[in-house]
Amino acid sequence: MKKVGIVGDGYTAAELLRLLAGHDGMEVTAILSTENIGRRIDRLYPQLSGYYDLILEPSEASRLAGRCDGVFLALPHGLSVPVAQQMLEAGIKVVDLGADFRLKDPALYEKYYEKVHEAPEMLGEAVYGLTELYRNQIKKAQLVANPGCYPTGAILPLAPLLAAGIIENEGIIIDSKSGVSGAGRTLKEASHFCEVNEGIHAYGVGTHRLGPEIAQELSFAGGQMVEMVFTPHLVPMNRCILTTSYSRLQKGIAGARVREVLEASYGPEAFVQILPEGVTPHTKWVYGSNQVHIGIYVDEATRRVILISALDNLTKGASGQALQNINLLLGLEETTGLKMLGVHP
Amino acid sequence: MKKVGIVGDGYTAAELLRLLAGHDGMEVTAILSTENIGRRIDRLYPQLSGYYDLILEPSEASRLAGRCDGVFLALPHGLSVPVAQQMLEAGIKVVDLGADFRLKDPALYEKYYEKVHEAPEMLGEAVYGLTELYRNQIKKAQLVANPGCYPTGAILPLAPLLAAGIIENEGIIIDSKSGVSGAGRTLKEASHFCEVNEGIHAYGVGTHRLGPEIAQELSFAGGQMVEMVFTPHLVPMNRCILTTSYSRLQKGIAGARVREVLEASYGPEAFVQILPEGVTPHTKWVYGSNQVHIGIYVDEATRRVILISALDNLTKGASGQALQNINLLLGLEETTGLKMLGVHP
């Protein structure tokens, strides 16, 4: 039985606990908090009643040494570096659900997160935790930078096509639509029920910080810089993200190649479903599950490629993928604790 | 490995499949349908993609003989009798999720379901499947009448208090608020998104057919006829029911007895949580789980008892409880396949 700790007590922490309750090879030994120290976790999250009665402990990383084989960092951006360092020194594997180790270029980090990176040397060491793309590196890693929710939905469909050189690496449009839990549990006007319900709006147009993360990974996949734009929208729902991307077939490439490449890339994957011709994904089909559904539309005449992906932002887009990764880090079967189906309707 | 079949392909059937996917002692061997014969179940319900590829078969009960140890009937009201009869003759245990075996009095059935009961002699044989109340009878039964969603939420808090004789058995008010999936997958004006979203309304005021089911069980619990009223409301959400009931302490009974009786009744139960003093349940805490949360408020001065329960209408209110029951019918551990936590947020 592997022992894991969680640093943080927001929505992604709660989602980790939901998933870990069904994991028969892993046990949660500690949850660290800053605002709810001393409270029982099932008082904070009554959906855990009857399953967890852990008391939230102060956020001192030293508390975890000797009590954990692996640790999830579920912290606001900018706080992960010192905790990760302490864990790694203590020989504990780390999956960071925040953004602090995702961008390889510290200058980009500084620009978008408005903070000088505290340990740029760690950026090279951290493996980007998009499990389907980096599985082998993850198995050997100490530190995994768990991808953002939007990047997971944007990169999975596009990366294999760029790697195969069958779509153009410029003029890519990524138009994403997210539920509200992506903004976390913190109170802000944009999460007030009455400001969200019965409406939709875009935000961070042209400037959202997950844009560079997507661009980095698409560029790695294609072997050269992509030129793309990313626009997130807030949808009145709790969970999930739908991502609609628009790209162009390279000249001379048959439209059917898109499906061939994606099916070849993800055919054996447990958590990626390439939907049949004519079926477009609905986020409701992946609600609460670790699945990504991908729909494909290609118009060969105009060379347009429209890819639509659906995932649950808290599961495959955060805690589910984190669990996938820690399973690998700790030598367990990748899918353990992740086989639950989507809750529908 | 026990083999089970499902007759029907609506929301409760889909929910059974979700739960059974996580059950390691039970396997689904057949699903019967009338409208989707020949379709693959994961085409009808893409959330099942990657887990099920069964083809929906015609609704002929004879198809199940020899292929199942137990069968779930997930049919519209009025259709279960002949199927149940065939199953029982073939030695297959039956859990009927419909209403055809719930009321003990065929005259009441006829009045509320506008149909003469086809086999009134079966009404005595069927055990009412409110597992926490009828566990011992269920273990020995062949046929279980799975309770309605509203009745489950109304009966569980009130029955022990009536049985203990600490609340009055008249003047009970049951005011329930349900999500829309309780109305099923059939298209009707009342389920049209635009007619439901951003609004709430009562329906079946004074006449809803689940009223007599609640009255029957509360009367059994208290040993005499209760006088009560039941008002359901439709809430703009997919799942769950909140039930607020109003009753009176018997004269001379201390208010603290309410909590004592409920904690004694449900203390050891895996799926019922009596919430601490001052905590009122939120349906979000049980979303997708088999849990019932019960909150208690007593005003000794006026002798008022307000009990509030929350459950997921498709899980504890239908398919989860059905699985709890079939586990017992087939000699398995009652909680198998039902330990998943609520999906929050």
Add this chain to the structure above:
Amino acid sequence: MKKVGIVGDGYTAAELLRLLAGHDGMEVTAILSTENIGRRIDRLYPQLSGYYDLILEPSEASRLAGRCDGVFLALPHGLSVPVAQQMLEAGIKVVDLGADFRLKDPALYEKYYEKVHEAPEMLGEAVYGLTELYRNQIKKAQLVANPGCYPTGAILPLAPLLAAGIIENEGIIIDSKSGVSGAGRTLKEASHFCEVNEGIHAYGVGTHRLGPEIAQELSFAGGQMVEMVFTPHLVPMNRCILTTSYSRLQKGIAGARVREVLEASYGPEAFVQILPEGVTPHTKWVYGSNQVHIGIYVDEATRRVILISALDNLTKGASGQALQNINLLLGLEETTGLKMLGVHP
């Protein structure tokens, strides 16, 4: 053209502006704020773009003297007394949308609002602004205490029946279901989208401060103290309240009297609709309008009376009724600016 000012800039202030934009006899000359001083109102509320460009002014009541014939106070509870005093001294009529002048008993105010009332002598002077019940007094008043949203929906159906002596004045149950805007624009966990959406819960069970307000008015109507209980619930929708009340016919009273009394009381009213037999109100029918819809169900055998009312908490439950009242205070036609229909769907 009458001139009015608004003190406050929350949702009820914004709703006042929406309604006043369609009022041809009233003009808004000033809006006072504490948090948004100096901002243009249409930047704060872009739905007002093209109609209002007023700059929010500091909350100094003295600014309104000479600029207004009437003033709306849309302030948090506890802040209205000094402003109202200054306005009244300056000869300006006041409608207070808060709770500071609603309870006639300062002890009750102190108990429920946890504050000694600053000017108990004003409680007698203020007229309770349930327009349909107190119209004549309002016309002659200087200060109107605009009713709470829940009280409006609870009192309108019950008061005439108590006044006519046809229902019992004890054992009244009032079970209300409200949209989230009733909790205002302030950020709190209970208004976080993810904590509200896809769920329902009760709050303030047995202790909500609008209970005494309802009890006061029902007692006045019946001429003796009522014994009642009020339970509010939060529903995942922006606007509106549905109130389901349970009471008993007095012995010997025919059930048909309920409809007769309500139709006689509200027949000529512009903003109250008694729905036909068998029709229960849907909050969607009054969304954005100043209407109250009332449905009636009586079971003569058990003497039960179920009354269901629907209103928009921001319109008839707050700003619409406030406008109705200020119309009367300023000698205008009561319905001016209030004839818009509900927005459906």
Add this chain to the structure above:
Amino acid sequence: MKKVGIVGDGYTAAELLRLLAGHDGMEVTAILSTENIGRRIDRLYPQLSGYYDLILEPSEASRLAGRCDGVFLALPHGLSVPVAQQMLEAGIKVVDLGADFRLKDPALYEKYYEKVHEAPEMLGEAVYGLTELYRNQIKKAQLVANPGCYPTGAILPLAPLLAAGIIENEGIIIDSKSGVSGAGRTLKEASHFCEVNEGIHAYGVGTHRLGPEIAQELSFAGGQMVEMVFTPHLVPMNRCILTTSYSRLQKGIAGARVREVLEASYGPEAFVQILPEGVTPHTKWVYGSNQVHIGIYVDEATRRVILISALDNLTKGASGQALQNINLLLGLEETTGLKMLGVHP
């Protein structure tokens, strides 16, 4: 007082009635129906209670002759031609809210609506009713083809830029997100509450019939064929559409030109608001109003132009614009009956 009739009784008909209730120069004399003949309109739409008591009449166009100056056709696609012909012969002006007169090319109509057009000669006569673009022609017209909801939101921001030649006319991406009322009141799986709520999905990818309508008008605006793609998405909300479009500045054009052109085009318009720099529209700001809000983002370096528009699909996207048009047809002030503000929150 002008007299108007409505043919049809779906959501756009109900919205017309809502708006016309506040119009002091127009009176509804008849509503024709096929499914609700003989019912009172306020029984079908209780939000109209107290304002309308018209009885729905059979759908025989001859009934309208002599009783109307203008008629709104709110019919399913394919049924408008004979009714429009009869009305025009009787000298009655017509606004058709359906699609039968929008496409100028009957071959395109046949391809997308799977029906040979019954009167292709009328296509030239009908004026496309995007009021801001075709105002002068509408004033002189007999027959107006009211635009689709999606086209209104897509065309308004892009047309002036194409007309000014400052964006490229190829590679235009139009990604739209609509509320559910756009699909009408008819029951279909895609409008079932449980299939929509808590989810988002795309539909009609690459093939939606409103694509050619958008392409036609953008091509007219730019004076040459545009190459574009249109993807609609269904969002869990009742009303409104958000449209995010992606295009490219022509080489050598300064980014600031985009705002200049749009402000010059729409500055004096009552129903189009160009939002300030940095503000992106929220559909909640136009809920229930006839407004279109447009936000602008330009990245001069990459020449990307992102335009985001928000409108209410039933108001500016259908019935509000229809009323704007009939006001012009009948010689009234264009904005009459359309000055209501958005209902927020």
